[in-house]
Structures are given as structure tokens and as C-alpha cells.
Amino acid sequence: MAELTVENLHLRLGGNEILKGVGMSLERGQVVALLGPSGSGKTTLLRAVAGLEQAHAGRITLGGKPVFDAEAGVDLPAEKRNLGLVFQSYALWPHKTVFDNVAYGLKLRGTGREEMRERVQAALNQIGLGKHGERFPHQLSGGQQQRVALARALVYKPPVILLDEPLSNLDAKLREEARAWLRELIVTLHLSALCVTHDQVEAMAIADRILLLNAGVVEQEGSPQDMYGAPRSLFAAEFMGANNRIEGTVAEQRDGYAALAVAGRTEDEPLLWGRLRADRTPGGPATGIVRLESVRPADGPGPNRLALDLVTSMYLGERWEYLFHRGPLKVRAYGNEALEPGRHWLEFPADRVWVF
Amino acid sequence: MSTSRPQSWARVSVILVTALVVLAPLALVFYQSFLDNPFFAPKVQFTLSAYDFVLNDEDFHSAFLNSLMIATGMTAIAVPLGGLLAFLIVRTDLPGRRWIEPLLLLPVFLSPVVLAFGYVVAAGPVGFLSLPAESLFGFVPWDIYSIYGLVLVAGLTHVPHVYLYASSALRGVSSDLEEAARIGGAGPWRVALDVSLPMVMPALLYSGVLVFFLGFELFGLPLVLGDPQGILVMSTYLYKLTNLLGTPSYQLMAVVVVALVLVTFPLVILQRRLLRQAGKYVTLKGKGARQTPLKLGGWKWLAFAILALWLVATVVVPLAGIGLRSVVSSWGRGVTLSDQLTLAHYRDLWQYPNLIRGILNTLGVGVIGGALSVACYTVISLAAHRWQSGWTRLLDFLVLVPRAMPGLVAGLAILWIFLFVPGLGVLKSTMISVWIAYTVVWLAYGMRLISTALLQVGPELEEGARVVGAGPHRVNMDITIPLIRFGMLGSWLLIFMIFVREYSTGIYLLGPGTEVIGSLLVSLWGTGDIDLISALSVINVAMVGAGLLTALRLGVRLHG
Numbered sequence: 001m002a003e004l005t006v007e008n009l010h011l012r013l014g015g016n017e018i019l020k021g022v023g024m025s026l027e028r029g030q031v032v033a034l035l036g037p038s039g040s041g042k043t044t045l046l047r048a049v050a051g052l053e054q055a056h057a058g059r060i061t062l063g064g065k066p067v068f069d070a071e072a073g074v075d076l077p078a079e080k081r082n083l084g085l086v087f088q089s090y091a092l093w094p095h096k097t098v099f100d101n102v103a104y105g106l107k108l109r110g111t112g113r114e115e116m117r118e119r120v121q122a123a124l125n126q127i128g129l130g131k132h133g134e135r136f137p138h139q140l141s142g143g144q145q146q147r148v149a150l151a152r153a154l155v156y157k158p159p160v161i162l163l164d165e166p167l168s169n170l171d172a173k174l175r176e177e178a179r180a181w182l183r184e185l186i187v188t189l190h191l192s193a194l195c196v197t198h199d200q201v202e203a204m205a206i207a208d209r210i211l212l213l214n215a216g217v218v219e220q221e222g223s224p225q226d227m228y229g230a231p232r233s234l235f236a237a238e239f240m241g242a243n244n245r246i247e248g249t250v251a252e253q254r255d256g257y258a259a260l261a262v263a264g265r266t267e268d269e270p271l272l273w274g275r276l277r278a279d280r281t282p283g284g285p286a287t288g289i290v291r292l293e294s295v296r297p298a299d300g301p302g303p304n305r306l307a308l309d310l311v312t313s314m315y316l317g318e319r320w321e322y323l324f325h326r327g328p329l330k331v332r333a334y335g336n337e338a339l340e341p342g343r344h345w346l347e348f349p350a351d352r353v354w355v356f
Numbered sequence: 357m358s359t360s361r362p363q364s365w366a367r368v369s370v371i372l373v374t375a376l377v378v379l380a381p382l383a384l385v386f387y388q389s390f391l392d393n394p395f396f397a398p399k400v401q402f403t404l405s406a407y408d409f410v411l412n413d414e415d416f417h418s419a420f421l422n423s424l425m426i427a428t429g430m431t432a433i434a435v436p437l438g439g440l441l442a443f444l445i446v447r448t449d450l451p452g453r454r455w456i457e458p459l460l461l462l463p464v465f466l467s468p469v470v471l472a473f474g475y476v477v478a479a480g481p482v483g484f485l486s487l488p489a490e491s492l493f494g495f496v497p498w499d500i501y502s503i504y505g506l507v508l509v510a511g512l513t514h515v516p517h518v519y520l521y522a523s524s525a526l527r528g529v530s531s532d533l534e535e536a537a538r539i540g541g542a543g544p545w546r547v548a549l550d551v552s553l554p555m556v557m558p559a560l561l562y563s564g565v566l567v568f569f570l571g572f573e574l575f576g577l578p579l580v581l582g583d584p585q586g587i588l589v590m591s592t593y594l595y596k597l598t599n600l601l602g603t604p605s606y607q608l609m610a611v612v613v614v615a616l617v618l619v620t621f622p623l624v625i626l627q628r629r630l631l632r633q634a635g636k637y638v639t640l641k642g643k644g645a646r647q648t649p650l651k652l653g654g655w656k657w658l659a660f661a662i663l664a665l666w667l668v669a670t671v672v673v674p675l676a677g678i679g680l681r682s683v684v685s686s687w688g689r690g691v692t693l694s695d696q697l698t699l700a701h702y703r704d705l706w707q708y709p710n711l712i713r714g715i716l717n718t719l720g721v722g723v724i725g726g727a728l729s730v731a732c733y734t735v736i737s738l739a740a741h742r743w744q745s746g747w748t749r750l751l752d753f754l755v756l757v758p759r760a761m762p763g764l765v766a767g768l769a770i771l772w773i774f775l776f777v778p779g780l781g782v783l784k785s786t787m788i789s790v791w792i793a794y795t796v797v798w799l800a801y802g803m804r805l806i807s808t809a810l811l812q813v814g815p816e817l818e819e820g821a822r823v824v825g826a827g828p829h830r831v832n833m834d835i836t837i838p839l840i841r842f843g844m845l846g847s848w849l850l851i852f853m854i855f856v857r858e859y860s861t862g863i864y865l866l867g868p869g870t871e872v873i874g875s876l877l878v879s880l881w882g883t884g885d886i887d888l889i890s891a892l893s894v895i896n897v898a899m900v901g902a903g904l905l906t907a908l909r910l911g912v913r914l915h916g
């Protein structure tokens with residue numbers, strides 16, 4: 001059953017149309033990541049669901065009950081929607097202790113003293129801060145604050161929790177740990193969560209489904225594997241993962257594949273075949289996208305192989321990253337050893353190249 | 357779109373009550389100005405005769421011209437001096453600038469009548485300073501009872517107002533900008549002129565208009581220093597009108613009020629415009645601009661001398677004068693002061709029940725009234741908090757209305773309201789009337805203090821509470837108010853000082869039971885009892901000083 005559905009939501013801020021007909025749904029026990037470039041409207045959508053921004057068209061339903069419906073004139077205020085929200089800045093109340101921060105939602109719901117103490121303590125134990133209840137937020141580290149913000153949103157067991165870039169204020173190392181911890185918590189508590197992020201790795205790690213927003217519309221929606229392995233638009237292909245972009249013209253088209261004449265191609269160089277993902281006319285311009293990890297150094301010429309000059313190799317620890325040039329074409333690839341300077345052959349497997 | 361759905365009815369009713377309290381007095385004054393008799397008289401007729409009388413009165417003409425001249429003159433003195441002092445304190449390595457700053461702001465919190473009395477006893481014809489000067493030069497090289505003396509005193513005492521705005525603008529200018537000019541080859545004074553000055557120009561312009569406006573409202577200084585020579589200004593003209601025709605001439609007073617407000621209201625609107633513009637520079641400050649003080653080198657001592665001279669002339673002379681006067685039994689030619697030392701004046705105070713009541717009432721209106729006023733300002737500010745609508749724009753405008761009413765006028769208008777509205781009459785002779793008048797007069801100031809505090813509250817802290825399940829009222833009580841409580845405490849202290857020093861608003865409300873030190877001083881001045889005046893003044897200054905010390909102790913920002 002869908003815990004949360006959003007239908008055709010339109011929202012204006014300061015006279016600009018920010019959301020232009022967004023739709024989505026969140027099933028019980030699922031985590032949906034809202035992914036998109038900066039300014040695409042992720043936070044705005046989250047805030048509209050929370051009741052902190054007012055849309056002017058569309059519907060939002062929580063647990064089958066409409067909380068916003070422009071046509072019916074329904075607009076439940078934020079405090080009546082019974083959601084949990086974790087702000088990017090955590091927004092812990094500086095004048096309340098950790099305990100009181102977490103307890104506030106229960107207090108508002110008229111929970112008895114004894115039960116409240118137990119539940120807050122349980123929530124604090126869960127996030128590993130059982131002994132820190134008497135501290136004030138400024139006495140906690142960033143990672144601890146983040147967990148308190150989460151406990152505050154979870155303690156009254158809202159059917160859906162909303163997270164706005166919950167990990168973005170943590171440093172890189174802490175972030176990866178917190179990511180795993182958050183996913184574990186969400187799964188063990190069977191939470192339904194909507195999580196904003198602009199980090200696609202984070203989105204894929206945490207979420208069951210990803211909603212890719214672009215300039216106020218949903219660009220593509222699907223499982224992380226779909227989003228990464230079968231992007232339906234140039235934008236989606238480029239947004240997910242690390243990519244090489246190859247400009248050229250369509251030379252041939254056959255069986256859902258297209259052959260790309262790469263810009264600056266010499267007569268005897270093979271055409272670059274790839275899956276055709278958009279309507280392209282032969283002779284017209286097209287863009288090939290291939291993930292870095294799909295490009296492989298090859299030992300000699302062959303089909304779907306191009307020769308490029310190595311510019312530099314960078315050691316990344318578990319592997320090497322190479323940068324190749326040939327005229328306007330720049331290609332990055334990974335490998336296991338340092339390469340000799342000079343010309344190298346690279347293979348672009350046709351199944352891994354998308355032509356848009 | 358609004359980020360929160362406000363409980364509109366509660367907010368709207370607060371704004372409507374504010375509108376009523378603010379607009380009713382002014383409306384009554386306008387109405388009265390077109391009548392031929394007091395508005396409560398059994399038979400009144402509409403007429404323009406009051407306008408006819410006032411506008412053809414030569415005293416009114418000269419009062420208007422004097423006001424214009426004083427306002428212009430004091431602006432010409434206060435703006436350059438205030439700007440200079442701000443530059444010296446904020447941007448240079450002037451010795452002692454840390455502890456000088458609170459002293460610099462002191463005149464803002466001192467009652468102008470007290471300062472004026474101080475000047476009279478120190479630099480008047482037979483003042484403490486005039487007599488030695490006379491024996492030195494053979495004559496007194498100054499005359500504080502002239503219009504020039506008045507302009508000079510008014511100009512010097514308004515330097516802090518300029519200082520406040522100029523210094524905060526200067527703090528916002530990152531010294532990168534100045535250093536860039538230094539590296540480009542400009543000397544320190546060139547930098548001040550070419551880089552720093554243009555950056556603070558909007559603030560100087562704003563404070564110039566502010567000082568000019570305050571000059572038009574001036575009451576205490578011209579009352580004390582101008583009267584002996586018959587120099588009238590707008591407010592003292594109004595004050596003299598009170599009993600011109602034997603009975604209080606309400607319609608004439610109303611016309612003068614209308615004339616005053618017609619001058620001040622456009623100035624208030626102009627100030628608001630300018631403040632918005634000045635704000636554009638202030639936003640630069642956001643991150644806290646990095647600043648390295650300018651090395652003054654040999655100029656240091658000249659700069660220090662300018663500052664010290666101003667401080668002596670504006671703070672030390674009047675305060676020392678009034679303090680000394682309060683402990684000597686007589687003074688004048690051929691009197692050795694050390695023989696005259698006495699505490700009799702303070703003891704004498706106890707024989708006047710009205711003075712004792714005045715002291716207690718002043719404390720009461722400062723402490724209790726101040727707290728209640730801060731509560732009112734908070735409620736009104738919260739009504740507009742995070743709400744963009746026609747109602748909040750109306751409130752923005754309403755706040756300006758009392759700004760345009762000098763305290764004397766507001767006191768008068770509120771007195772009339774108490775006379776006019778049946779049932780309110782009983783309150784007229786209680787401190788409640790004084791408190792209401794004070795609260796209305798300082799509405800804009802108090803609201804600015806509270807909204808400064810509210811600005812510090814991140815919207816997410818309130819939104820977080822909404823999502824967790826708190827309605828708008830709970831958010832106010834549990835989140836917003838606790839978060840601004842230090843700001844409210846600071847506002848309380850500042851309002852306490854302002855209320856304790858207030859003198860003009862209570863004048864028309866003065867009666868048995870509504871005495872406050874400020875209005876008592878003005879009425880005592882009429883009797884010329886300088887012994888009691890000086891003792892009472894010292895008590896007044898001590899109260900303000902206690903407030904100031906507490907504020908400094910607690911680290912309250914004196915700039916609203």
C-alpha cells in the first residue's frame with residue numbers, strides 16, 4: 001500500500017514555478033531517494049509534503065488520506081500531518097537538552113511521563129547516545145547531532161519520515177559509516193522514508209527506489225539498478241555515475257543499435273557502436289555516453305576500439321585512473337596498473353555505450 | 357507563498373488593536389484641529405479658525421524658523437563629528453577605544469533636560485566654569501542661552517546617534533577593500549576618504565536625516581536653554597500654548613501638533629527608505645568582515661584629543677555640573693564651594709510627597725512597565741513574524757506613526773483619549789496612562805529591538821517544531837520565545853533606561869499619582885527650584901547608570 005502519493009504537484013516560490021507537475025509514490029517499508037542537481041526542487045518537494053510550503057495545484061495523500069488537495073481546498077497544516085522530518089542543518093533546538101529535543105514530539109501528543117521517559121531513552125539507546133540525554137546540542141559532535149535529529153523524527157513513530165540531505169554535513173569518512181548505519185536503522189525499523197540527496201552513490205546505497213528530479217519535473221524513476229544500468233535520457237545517463245561523453249554523428253542504425261562516427265575520426269578507424277536510446281536520424285549529431293568503468297584498455301585494434309594518447313595516469317589506491325586525449329575527444333578510464341605514455345587502444349563494449 | 361499557515365485571526369486581532377491604539381490619538385488630534393472649542397465641549401463647530409490663528413501668529417513663524425535652523429545646525433555638527441568618532445573607534449588603533457565606546461553612547465540614555473540643567477549650572481552666566489573663565493579673560497567667552505549655544509549643545513549631544521549607525525556600517529566594511537587601496541598607493545587618510553567614506557555614506561545620510569528629525573522634535577534643551585532669551589521652537593511653542601487663552605486652548609494645540617506631524621512624518625518615511633538602502637551595505641557584513649585597525653602613528657594623540665574634548669564637553673561638563681550643584685548649598689561669585697558642601701537637597705526631597713511618588717513611579721514604570729512593554733512589543737512582533745501579507749505591511753506603517761509624534765504630542769493626544777473615551781477617565785490619573793503613552797511612543801524602538809532578536813532565530817527551528825506536531829501558538833511558546841529570551845532581557849534593560857529618562861511624554865499627563873522624574877523636572881524648572889532639580893537629576897542619572905552598568909555587565913548590545 002502506498003504510504004505517500006504525490007500527484008501532479010505544482011508549486012511557486014517568489015513568482016517562479018519550482019515544481020512543475022511532480023508525481024511519485026512511496027510504498028510502506030520503502031525508501032525513496034529524491035535525487036537531482038542543485039536547485040532542481042528536491043527540498044521544495046520535501047517541504048511541500050511536510051506542509052511547510054504550499055503548492056497551488058495537485059494532491060498529496062498520506063496513508064490514503066489527502067493532506068493537500070488544491071481542487072478540494074484541503075491543506076492540512078504541518079503539525080497535523082504527523083510526519084518526521086530531519087533537516088539538513090538538523091535544526092536541533094539549542095535551548096533544549098538532547099532528551100527534551102527528542103521528547104518534544106511525545107509531549108505534544110500527550111504521552112505520559114513514564115512512557116515518555118522510556119521511549120525517549122529507547123530512541124537514544126538506539127542511536128548510541130543513551131548517556132547523552134542531559135547534554136545540549138552544542139555539546140555534541142556533528143555526527144551525534146545528526147543522530148539526535150533522526151531520533152527526534154522517529155520517536156513518535158510517524159508513518160513516513162522525510163530526510164533532507166541528512167548526511168551532507170558530515171565529513172567524507174563519517175558519511176560512509178552513517179550511510180550504512182542509516183540504511184540498517186531504516187530496514188530494522190521498517191520505516192518508510194523519503195530522502196533527499198544530491199549524491200547518487202548515497203541515493204543508490206540507501207534507497208529502494210530513486211526519483212530523479214530535473215528542473216521541477218521527474219526525469220526518471222526506478223530501482224537503483226534501473227537508474228544506473230538503463231538510463232532513459234541523456235540527463236539521467238549523465239547524472240548517474242562517472243561518464244565519458246563522446247560527440248559524433250550517426251553513421252548507421254540497425255536493430256536498436258547505432259554506429260557513431262566520432263568527431264575527428266580518420267577513414268580507417270572503426271565506427272563506435274552503441275545502444276540507441278533516442279530517436280536519431282542518420283547523418284545527424286548524437287552523443288555517446290559510456291561509464292568510466294566500462295571502458296577497457298585493449299591490446300590492439302578491433303571492433304569498437306579507438307586509439308588515444310595517454311595524457312596522465314592517477315593512482316587512486318585500489319586502482320588507476322587514466323586520461324586519454326585525441327583531438328577534441330577526452331576519455332577517462334580505470335585500470336589496474338600504470339600505463340606507458342603513448343598511444344593506447346581502448347575498447348568501448350557496444351552494450352555499455354548509450355547513444356542519445 | 358507563506359512558509360507557515362498562520363493562525364490569521366489571532367495575528368490580525370493583535371494588529372488591529374495596535375492600529376487602534378496608535379491611530380486613535382492622532383485621529384483625535386486631527387479632529388480637534390478643525391473645531392472651535394475643546395472636543396468634549398457641549399457645542400462644537402467645524403472651523404478653520406485655529407489654523408488661521410496659528411498660521412498667522414508671529415511666534416509660530418519664528419518657532420518654525422528656529423526649529424529649522426537648530427535642526428540644520430545640529431545636523432551639520434553631529435554628522436561629521438559622529439562619522440569621525442566612529443572611524444576613529446572602529447577602524448584605528450586609537451588608545452582606549454574599548455572602554456570609550458559605552459561612554460560615547462551615554463548621552464543617548466541621558467535625559468536632555470538633565471543635560472540642559474547641567475549646562476546651565478556649569479556654563480550658564482554664573483556657572484562653575486563661567487566664573488573662572490570670566491576671571492581669566494575678563495568676560496565669559498560663550499553664551500549657552502543664545503541660539504548658537506543651543507545649536508552647539510544639541511549638535512554635540514546628538515553625536516552618538518550618528519555614531520551608532522556609522523560605526524555599524526564601518527564594521528561591515530571588510531578591510532580587504534581598504535588594504536587594496538593602500539597597496540594601490542593611497543595613504544591612510546586618502547583611504548578613509550576614497551574607500552571607507554563612500555561605503556558608510558548611506559548610513560551617514562540616514563543618520564543625518566534622523567538627527568534633523570530629532571532636531572525638529574527637540575524639547576528639553578530649548579525649554580531650558582532657549583527660554584530665558586525667549587527663543588521658541590515648535591515644541592516649546594506648543595508647550596507655551598497650553599494656557600494661552602486662560603483655558604487650555606485645545607484647538608490651537610491640535611493645529612501645532614498637525615503642523616509638527618506634517619513635518620516629521622515625511623522625515624520618518626524618508627528615514628525608512630534610507631535605512632533600506634543602507635541595509636544593502638549591511639548585508640556585506642553577514643560573514644563578519646575581517647578588519648585590521650589602521651595605524652594612526654603620530655596622529656594618535658590628536659585623534660585622542662578630539663575624542664576627549666567631545667567627551668568632556670558632552671558628558672563630563674553637564675554631569676559634573678549637575679552633580680556638583682546637587683551637593684552645594686549656594687554658588688555664585690565669591691563663594692568658596694568647599695565651604696558649601698551639603699546633602700541637604702537630597703534630604704529635602706523627602707519633604708515632598710509628589711517627588712517621592714515621582715521617584716517610585718519612575719522606577720515602577722521602568723521596571724514593571726518596561727517588562728510589560730517588552731511583552732507587548734513581543735506579542736506584536738510575533739503577530740507579524742514570518743508572515744508576508746497586507747496586514748504585516750500595515751503594521752510596518754503603523755509602527756511609523758508614533759515615531760512621527762514627539763513625546764510631548766503623544767502624551768497630549770493620549771490624555772485627550774482618556775478624557776474622551778467614557779470609562780477610561782478613571783485611568784487618567786494612574787500610572788497606567790503614563791505607561792500606555794510611553795509604550796506607544798517607543799513602539800518603533802521596542803519593535804526594532806525584538807525583531808532584531810527574532811531575526812536570529814533560524815526558520816528551521818520553528819518549522820521543526822511544526823512538523824513534530826506543535827501548532828503556531830505552541831511554536832511561539834516553546835521555541836521562538838525561549839530562543840529570544842536573552843534579546844528580550846536586553847530589550848527590557850534598554851526600555852528601562854529609555855522609560856526612566858523619558859521626560860516629555862509625561863508632561864501633559866502629570867498630576868497627583870502620575871508623577872515621574874522627567875515631567876517633575878520640567879515642572880520644577882518652571883518654579884526655578886534648582887536645588888531640588890539637581891538632586892532629582894542626579895537620582896535620575898543614577899537610575900539610568902545602574903541600568904547601563906547592568907546592560908554592559910550582561911553584554912547587552914546598546915545598539916538596538
Ligand SMILES: Nc1ncnc2c1ncn2[C@@H]1O[C@H](COP(=O)(O)OP(=O)(O)OP(=O)(O)O)[C@@H](O)[C@H]1O
Pocket residue numbers: 013014015016018036037038039040041042043044045198
Ligand atoms: N523562497 C524562495 N523564493 C524563490 N525561489 C526559491 C525560494 N526557495 C528556493 N527557491 C528556488 O527554488 C529552486 C529549488 O530549490 P530547492 O531548495 O528545492 O533545490 P534543491 O533541489 O533542494 O537544491 P540543493 O541540492 O541545492 O539543496 C531553486 O532554484 C531556488 O533558487
Ligand SMILES: [Mg+2]
Pocket residue numbers: 042043044
Ligand atoms: Mg536542498
